[in-house]
Amino acid sequence: MATLGLSEADKAAVEAFRQDVVEPSRTSLVIVDFWAEWCGPCKQLAPVIEKVCADYASKGVKLVKVNVDENGFIASQFRVQSIPTVYAVFQGQPVADLSQARTEGQLKQYLDQLLSQLPIESDEKAQAEEIAPLIAMGEEMLAGGEAERALSVFQQIADIAPDNAEVLSGLLRALVALGQLDEADALLAELPAEMQKDQAIERAKAALALARNARPVADLSGVEARLAADADDHEARFELATGLMGNGDRDGAAEQLLEIVRRDRAWNDGAARTQLLTLFEAVGLEDPWVSAQRRKLSQILFS
The missing domain is CATH 1.25.40.10 (Tetratricopeptide repeat domain)
Structure with a gap:
């Protein structure tokens, strides 16, 4: 973004934009919300976009709000003709126009799609790489019939990643393998409804259902x-x-x-x-x- 011939105020705005948007976008997905104090729809959208971006912060999403009255040059560079206008920026370039997304569900759908396609660095990805060998260890123990050891491993991983579906699935299946079905039921009931739909949790549910219906029989x-x-x-x-x-x-x-x-x-x-x-x-x-x-x-x- 060239600054030749710009006023000092515009130069300052460009530098701030570089620091707030361009630099972070090298590894993160930056959501740029163009707004103004007098814009009613902007005020309606603000709490929605702020909540979603906060929820997705650990996934590598960052929100930057740009007041068009104070940053006219920046708005013109993005060809903003009406507000609210919302862009997703990655590696210094707009990668999606999110202006039509006005609900939490719509915004999350857009972000999920972008995050699945772009090499975004995030706390979640870093954590997933860190715990992957531990999860594999726990799964190996479960497969080998070492349910108590597996339970201990998954409990330790859960302290690090309490919201990881694979970890919780392993923890649930270890409880099931140990016959602690009521404990598994209680843990499952505490999980958010959205997480209960995860394939890893569905696997644990199936294991629990089998354990409820298929008890050991000494004499067949x-x-x-x-x-x-x-x-x-x-x-x-x-x-x-x-x-x-x-x-x-x-x-x-x-x-x-x-x-x-x-x-x-x-x-x-x-x-x-x-x-x-x-x-x-x-x-x-x-x-x-x-x-x-x-x-x-x-x-x-x-x-």
Whole structure:
């Protein structure tokens, strides 16, 4: 932004803009809100944009307000013709016009899209890189049946990142693995509604649902005898699958549920398929075991 021939006031405004907007935008997403004291819509937008930018500060978003009456040269450089005008600036260049976003939801939608596309440096990203090895350690312990150690690890990570969905998912699943279902329920109830929709939390919910419905069974011989007498006794087969699941035999449980789907996919309003999907969610949709079981399910459904 050239300053040749500008008044001292405009030069000062350009320098302030460089320090407040251009420099921070090298690594952050700077939201520039052009406004004026006499502008009614500006005053209506102000609390919304201030709240959203504050909520997104840890994601690398910064808000800068520019009074057009005091910074006419800056406004002219951005070709501001009406206010409020809101631009997102990254690496010194406008990357999006957010002027049409007037609600919290609309602004968040724009910001989420931009943050997913731009290499923004943020506290959240730095923290995520720091705790990633610890999360992997906790997950390895869970997979290896070391639930108590996993719980300890996830509790320690939660002290660092209390709002991280992956960490909370691990903590919840460790509680479930230890049979502390009421504690898991209580922790889940405390989570914000928005976080409860996160895929990692959905995985923990599925694990909790399975634990509630699939308790360990010491002796499955009775239900196995019923099934041996009648291979189409889907209720017995489902009961066997539930018992196997409770005993930690996910291969056996999946085999029985797949067999129900193969014999009668509509049985009990598709209960076997629903239980299979819950099992897949609990194990983790990216897990190779789940991929293999889903292929088996697809072969049955589309054969």
